[in-house]
Amino acid sequence: MTKLTELNIASARDGLNKGEFSATELAEAYIQAVEAGRDLNAYITETPDVALERARESDDRRAKGAHIGAMDGIPIAVKDLFCTEGVLTTAGSHILDGFVPPYESTVSANLRSAGAVMLGKANMDEFAMGSSNITSYYGPVKNPWKAASGSDAGKDLVPGGSSGGSAAAVAGGLAMAATGTDTGGSIRQPASFCGIVGIKPTYGRCSRWGVVAFASSLDQAGPMTQTVQDAAIMLGAMSGYDPKDSTSANIAVPDFEAAITGDVKGLTIGIPKEYKMDGMDPQIQALWDKGIEWLKAAGCTIKDVSLPHTKYALAAYYIVAPAEASANLARYDGVRYGLRVPGDSLDDMYMNTRGEGFGDEVQRRILIGTYALSSGYYDAYYIKAQKVRTLIANDFKAAFEDVDAILTPTAPSAAFALGEKQEDPLAMYLNDVFTVPTSLAGLPGISVPAGLSADGLPLGLQLIGKAFDEATLLNVASSLEAAAAFNFKLAKGASS
């Protein structure tokens, strides 16, 4: 029999249904793997007791013939941005020291009621701000993959970010799947770096209630999984209208898994010329070309499209997201919960608490955002960025009149070594160049592992879909996945 930790959601579901193993056995196997894999630093908090309790409940449900959820008995990691009742929730930040929420986020509650078993809280960039998981107060996460050659050979690599712990856990066999959140690429880029599947659904598909906010108009939760089918199963369990989130969409959730037919014949796939950037890594271009060929072979029509405002996306994103963050993070003031560093006055207490509680990147973005919203600069920065955002959304709208999905690379490079780009925030921000436009437009995007770099590191391709058309997106992604025949298990070998 296959090792339990080598199963995915779909195959584990079959095994559980057939009674080949119990949810408790599955949980125990993963708890061991989590302990054995601590070197990756993928988890901030391990919750083996919670996992075993929920696994037992799942086994009870199966024993009693009660209703079985889509994720029943499936062991997952939950990004530490989701508030979990009775379990420490840190957002990767010192400022939330000791914060144990008395409530459960809607998405993690949905997963729990679908039967999912929580193994722990996954490490992440502080407040989801970062692209390499190096800004976490709880230390960097290591990518389970190692370069076989090149200048980074043998070095510890970043897993991407901000959902770096989630990606490393799934790639390293420390969770069957994980929740992530994506504001500008925080699911898709680490998925690409770690050779897994990650989908950022349409803005409004998953409730933001109980998810620590970074940039409210961009934040979306999504699944990070080993396969596209798993992503479909898990996304279905996470999604749904939530009256507690005013931006949640009151739209029915289709059966995403059923939407994966493998038949993509007749679909038109757009290739945006603006994504062919000067100085682009030829390996990335080659993989992209390969993706085009695969989809063509599967019966898709390939069409060039133009997204003319792409070049302004990153700049607009780095105004809008920090602006919202500067207000969203104002509540961490030392008054009610989390860290408090005393001071002689209220202002001193604020400064001491926020000065110690927030890391450099978070402080940088709060400052950028505060500046962008300041009197005299608001029109030049925030308003201008919002206009750019509208233009970008219109670009996509026009493109989607002719195509069913758009294919691009996920990230401009493979995973890099820990410590690289660390001193240069702008170089770090460029990691999001292909993912940010989708976020600004609120559209769904999925990263599918599509191949290896010359040095043996995973590279992902991104598919972008129409609003609330994750079904088509998953179907095309599945076709791409089949053609790429990516060997996911390499990572698990590399980590041991």
Added chain:
Amino acid sequence: MSYVIKGETGDWEVVIGLEVHCQVISNAKLFSGAATNFGAEPNTQVSLVDAAMPGMLPVINETCVRQAIKTGLGLKAQINNKSVFARKNYFYADLPQGYQISQADQPIVGAGTIILDLPDGSTREIGIERLHLEQDAGKSLHDQDPKRTFIDLNRTGVALMEIVSDPDMRSPEEAGAYLRKLRSIVRYLETCDGNMDQGSMRCDVNVSVRPVGSTELRTRAETKNVNSVRFAMQAIEYEAARQVEIYDNGGEVVQETRLFDSQKGETRSMRSKEHAHDYRYFPDPDLLPLMFSDELVAEIKATLPELPDERKDRYINVFGLSPYDAGVLVAEKDTAMYFEAVAEGRDAKMAANWVINNLFAVLSDKGVSITESPISAVNLGKLLGLISDDTISTKIAKDVFEIMIETGGDPEKIVEEKGLKQITDTGAIETAVDAAIAAGTAQVAQYKGGNEKILGWFVGQVMKSTQGKANPGQVNKLLKEKLDD
């Protein structure tokens, strides 16, 4: 009634604009389900949203939106079917989110008007610039501990309507009349209870001065959180004088926020320059633009009660009251309701006179509101009924009224028990008249000699012998008949 400040350099007039925060009457807060009762134990009406726990999101309370629309309609204002909530960013310990959700450039209600009823019976129109919805902050309690400040979040997130006037007022009296009228309107509408002493209605006063005859708007100073009509008027008076003095001395008024010290009756600067706020307003990304249909507005409009201005018109046109009396009676909804209960089926002018001239004196004497009046509207109505049907004279009625103040009793019973019924039996009155004439030979002579005023002496005698119960009209008539014989 122009208000002129005599300065050393000439005559000055004051320019006043008011920003009034009205706490919306609603069971739950603007963006959370927590209760809004006044005076609850600290921190017992706080939801996770109010405490700004991580990941919590605001959801608009429809009742508060309806209340704002209703108030906008009551102010004859433009209702905006699309408005936008914005974050107003600042740090304070009783502001858990670190921002207040308010409305900036797209408020729910636009321009409207308020008609002031001035003491001389004239009216004056004051422009309303806008009304917007926003969250209230919590309370910082600085007096509980020598070193620490305690925070009560019960008020955090309660819905406020901020109603901003145009700078149309020119005297403290007009500002007072504006506040009273606004309070009256929101009370009629039942959208705010208007209790300034409990803080459910608070006022920021913007004052500037300018030479009489000038039309410029000079730098204003804003006095925050004034909590009574009287204090608002005092603050304006003080501010205007302070600013005139500054200009007289060749200085410049600085735009700043000031605080009213009700003990000393003066304003003083509240914030130093380094604390000048940049609120960094931007649309709240947690909330979609607030949109509603014309149908909703129409539906709410159909439920509007009769407002003070319409009611005043009715009192003038239907009841024949003077504009002044009508204005006084409609100012408070409770007074109007009382008056209408008294006047029901009776002489409305007489009812107005009794309420304004007699009852108000009693209420102010006892320091109670009309809802706590010792004399119920039903009983006052009965008293007027007794006068109208000649059961008692107006003079006796005043005695009965005195008894009613003390006992709160039913005037019909009081008249019955004390035997105060007017004597209308001509025979009995004639006997008394004859007796008076017989007893006053000297007075009869004077009368015959042309001194008609002496008639009063005879009336007094008759009233004395009948304990005031004789119908005065009949007494007069009989006396004249007999003396002129």
